[in-house]
Amino acid sequence: MKRLLVILILLAAPLWAVQPDEILDDPVLEDRARALSQGLRCPVCRNESIDESNAALAKELRIVLRERLVAGDTDQEAVDFMVARYGEFVLLRPDTSGANIILWLAAPALLLIALGIGWTAIRNTRTTPDPLTEAEKAELEKILRS
Numbered sequence: 822m823k824r825l826l827v828i829l830i831l832l833a834a835p836l837w838a839v840q841p842d843e844i845l846d847d848p849v850l851e852d853r854a855r856a857l858s859q860g861l862r863c864p865v866c867r868n869e870s871i872d873e874s875n876a877a878l879a880k881e882l883r884i885v886l887r888e889r890l891v892a893g894d895t896d897q898e899a900v901d902f903m904v905a906r907y908g909e910f911v912l913l914r915p916d917t918s919g920a921n922i923i924l925w926l927a928a929p930a931l932l933l934i935a936l937g938i939g940w941t942a943i944r945n946t947r948t949t950p951d952p953l954t955e956a957e958k959a960e961l962e963k964i965l966r967s
Contacts, residue, residue: 850887850890850891860900860913860914861886861912863882864882866879909921
């Protein structure tokens with residue numbers, strides 16, 4: 822029972838990152854803020870959204886995001902503001918256009934190249950040797966008899 826309680830507490834830990842004083846009174850705006858903050862990376866933490874992070878900078882970003890939504894920004898305008906301020910690094914899932922397309926396609930391309938090289942190497946090792954000539958057969962028989 823104690824283990825289950827500990828597991829449940831650990832699973833709920835990311836929920837504690839958003840402090841009660843940050844939560845908006847309007848539940849619709851709060852839902853939008855939570856959805857957007859789950860897609861924004863904390864610049865301090867590694868691959869942790871600002872919604873999950875307890876870092877001071879993540880808290881500031883959550884507050885700024887909520888201020889932008891209260892001011893009337895659309896979801897895209899609020900995200901664009903964060904990107905303009907912190908760069909594309911702040912997006913947990915960066916845009917797939919422009920120079921980023923190279924990064925998105927590099928891994929699958931390298932995987933295909935590696936598979937091609939591996940397949941070629943395996944295929945080349947499976948070749949059967951040339952059959953023995955009559956002289957080689959006679960030499961082999963001579964060695965086996967001795």
